[in-house]
Amino acid sequence: xxxxxxxxxxxxxxxxxxxxxxxxxxxxxxxxxxxxxxxxxxxxxxxxxxxxxxxxxxxxxxxxxxxxxxxxxxxxxxxxxxxxxxxxxxxxxxxxxxxxxxxxxxxxxxxxxxxxxxxxxxxxxxxxxxxxxxxxxxxxxxxxxxxxxxxxxx
Amino acid sequence: xxxxxxxxxxxxxxxxxxxxxxxxxxxxxxxxxxxxxxxxxxxxxxxxxxxxxxxxxxxxxxxxxxxxxxxxxxxxxxxxxxxxxxxxxxxxxxxxxxxxxxxxxxxxxxxxxxxxxxxxxxxxxxxxxxxxxxxxxxxxxxxxxxxxxxxxxxxxxxxxxxxxxxxxxxxxxxxxxxxxxxxxxxxxxxxxxxxxxxxxxxxxxxxxxxxxxxxxxxxxxxxxxxxxxxxxxxxxxxxxxxxxxxxxxxxxxxxxxxxxxxxxxxxxxxxxxxxxxxxxxxxxxxxxxxxxxxxxxxxxxxxxxxxxxxxxxxxxxxxxxxxxxxxxxxxxxxxxxxxxxxxxxxxxxxxxxxxxxxxxxxxxxxxxxxxxxxxxxxxxxxxxxxxxxxxxxxxxxxxxxxxxxxxxxxxxxxxxxxxxxxxxxxxxxxxxxxxxxxxxxxxxxxxxxxxxxxxxxxxxxxxxxxxxxxxxxxxxxxxxxxxxxxxxxxxxxxxxxxxxxxxxxx
Numbered sequence: 001x002x003x004x005x006x007x008x009x010x011x012x013x014x015x016x017x018x019x020x021x022x023x024x025x026x027x028x029x030x031x032x033x034x035x036x037x038x039x040x041x042x043x044x045x046x047x048x049x050x051x052x053x054x055x056x057x058x059x060x061x062x063x064x065x066x067x068x069x070x071x072x073x074x075x076x077x078x079x080x081x082x083x084x085x086x087x088x089x090x091x092x093x094x095x096x097x098x099x100x101x102x103x104x105x106x107x108x109x110x111x112x113x114x115x116x117x118x119x120x121x122x123x124x125x126x127x128x129x130x131x132x133x134x135x136x137x138x139x140x141x142x143x144x145x146x147x148x149x150x151x152x153x154x
Numbered sequence: 155x156x157x158x159x160x161x162x163x164x165x166x167x168x169x170x171x172x173x174x175x176x177x178x179x180x181x182x183x184x185x186x187x188x189x190x191x192x193x194x195x196x197x198x199x200x201x202x203x204x205x206x207x208x209x210x211x212x213x214x215x216x217x218x219x220x221x222x223x224x225x226x227x228x229x230x231x232x233x234x235x236x237x238x239x240x241x242x243x244x245x246x247x248x249x250x251x252x253x254x255x256x257x258x259x260x261x262x263x264x265x266x267x268x269x270x271x272x273x274x275x276x277x278x279x280x281x282x283x284x285x286x287x288x289x290x291x292x293x294x295x296x297x298x299x300x301x302x303x304x305x306x307x308x309x310x311x312x313x314x315x316x317x318x319x320x321x322x323x324x325x326x327x328x329x330x331x332x333x334x335x336x337x338x339x340x341x342x343x344x345x346x347x348x349x350x351x352x353x354x355x356x357x358x359x360x361x362x363x364x365x366x367x368x369x370x371x372x373x374x375x376x377x378x379x380x381x382x383x384x385x386x387x388x389x390x391x392x393x394x395x396x397x398x399x400x401x402x403x404x405x406x407x408x409x410x411x412x413x414x415x416x417x418x419x420x421x422x423x424x425x426x427x428x429x430x431x432x433x434x435x436x437x438x439x440x441x442x443x444x445x446x447x448x449x450x451x452x453x454x455x456x457x458x459x460x461x462x463x464x465x466x467x468x469x470x471x472x473x474x475x476x477x478x479x480x481x482x483x484x485x486x487x488x489x490x491x492x493x494x495x496x497x498x499x500x501x502x503x504x505x506x507x508x509x510x511x512x513x514x515x516x517x518x519x520x521x522x523x524x525x526x527x528x529x530x531x532x533x534x535x536x537x538x539x540x541x542x543x544x545x546x547x548x549x550x551x552x553x554x555x556x557x558x559x560x561x562x563x564x565x566x567x568x569x570x571x572x573x574x575x576x577x578x579x580x581x582x583x584x585x586x587x588x589x590x591x592x593x594x595x596x597x598x599x600x601x602x603x604x605x606x607x608x609x610x611x612x613x614x615x616x617x618x619x620x621x622x623x624x625x626x627x628x629x630x631x632x633x634x635x636x637x638x639x640x641x642x643x644x645x646x647x648x649x650x651x652x653x654x655x656x657x658x659x660x
Contacts, residue, residue, distance in 0.1 A: 140599065
């Protein structure tokens with residue numbers, strides 16, 4: 001089933017809690033305080049916050065149909081999950097050439113220098129079931145929809 | 155003398171063990187209470203700016219923030235309350251009138267809390283609203299003196315022409331809050347909830363924004379002393395028209411929307427230049443008597459071809475009963491009475507807290523007076539001002555109101571924490587503000603759902619209470635004061651309310 005994250009800039013209040021929860025969900029402990037205050041290095045957020053004046057939004061990988069990052073990847077670390085159509089990243093295969101970072105038209109793939117010299121991006125929280133940013137957005141500015149565009153709630 | 159330091163009302167208690175320095179509080183607080191100190195890598199606070207709206211508390215992902223009352227107290231006593239001392243200090247500094255928001259919060263007796271409801275036992279059966287039909291449908295408008303009808307081919311034909319009515323699924327409507335005093339998203343939440351539930355919302359005196367035209371049929375539009383946004387489209391689109399004479403929070407006082415709140419959208423809706431102060435005069439300068447009011451009522455009825463109910467809203471003041479009688483005789487379809495606890499976006503504190511009478515007594519005396527004069531059916535009574543729960547609503551109806559207006563309760567369902575700082579335009583919850591940073595915090599999709607839930611919950615509770623009394627329609631409770639008993643009330647209070655004391659049988 002294809003799920004998509006929709007961002008609604010008119011409701012984004014700029015609190016950046018999506019980043020906090022994205023980082024927490026991709027950490028080892030999954031505990032917010034331990035993630036931020038523990039000794040383990042924090043993962044890089046898969047969601048990027050942009051603002052200009054009162055307009056703000058948080059954007060993550062759009063999982064493009066013709067994903068340039070997949071084409072550019074030398075090792076096949078960047079691949080498409082056939083079931084969900086999500087563009088995913090295999091850290092084991094990644095050699096850190098960062099071509100994906102170069103070609104991404106939205107700039108939503110970042111270099112994770114702390115953990116390993118690999119790329120880091122949104123994985124739609126596939127392992128956890130429901131995207132952390134959608135679940136924790138206090139104003140429902142980030143929502144999840146199915147292929148028909150109907151909203152999916154947890 | 156040494157300058158007096160401003161006493162903080164609240165203290166931000168930050169648990170540094172839990173604080174992850176995500177700075178959500180820093181970004182969110184419109185009062186700049188939270189400050190990130192880069193040098194020490196710590197979030198600090200300026201308590202003197204905190205208004206106690208609890209937005210930071212609800213946004214903090216680790217529950218590291220707690221807002222507490224400042225316990226470092228000045229020596230107050232029964233006569234010299236802390237509030238009065240602080241107010242004098244403020245006035246000594248500024249020389250100005252102290253402004254505030256929301257309704258009167260003073261100690262005056264709350265009569266709803268001194269009225270108890272009845273229930274059926276043995277001699278009449280109570281009704282289970284989950285199993286049996288229970289009717290909350292309410293019609294607002296002038297009811298004919300008598301009904302004439304005939305039977306034709308077995309069908310009942312109504313010969314009497316029924317004046318225009320508002321049909322409500324529940325006897326609760328949203329009170330007037332203007333575009334300007336509250337944000338468009340707040341209005342949209344109320345409008346959508348009203349339309350979905352089958353009740354009415356009210357534009358207030360600030361006109362009807364174009365974005366809300368789709369909810370106009372479920373809207374009561376106001377014609378107030380400033381005449382903001384009044385045009386023929388406005389009148390024709392609406393479900394009903396309300397002439398605003400007064401408001402419970404500030405009887406006898408006009409309004410003032412500061413220029414900085416008059417954005418492009420508001421200037422368009424209110425039909426005034428952008429950035430100019432929107433001043434509502436204290437009186438309508440064309441209404442100095444009941445006869446003048448009658449002219450405006452009929453001018454509005456004429457303009458809308460007698461198709462819509464026209465009402466008048468007044469504040470509950472000492473002569474409320476005779477004034478209401480005059481208004482009904484002037485030809486209104488409904489009358490709104492706003493009690494001393496009625497809310498506002500901005501009012502001088504001294505007026506809000508000292509002018510007007512409680513709504514409970516006002517409903518009782520107005521209903522009584524109109525009945526005695528035989529004109530009660532000529533107009534519906536809508537009570538407003540400080541309804542906190544469904545039992546307040548049902549008690550008001552038993553005292554004689556047809557329906558109630560809720561304002562503050564609806565805003566609380568939208569996030570309001572009653573910090574009473576509506577007049578500053580810095581509402582963190584996105585309700586009483588026009589700042590684009592803040593208004594988007596109120597997502598009308600979520601808002602409408604929450605307000606709808608409130609209406610649903612109160613309606614269910616009202617049905618439960620009605621069922622307990624053995625009544626299956628709200629119509630049968632209207633003005634049925636035998637279902638009420640007073641407690642801790644003296645004889646004159648009981649007389650004014652027209653109810654018996656607890657223990658007195660029929």
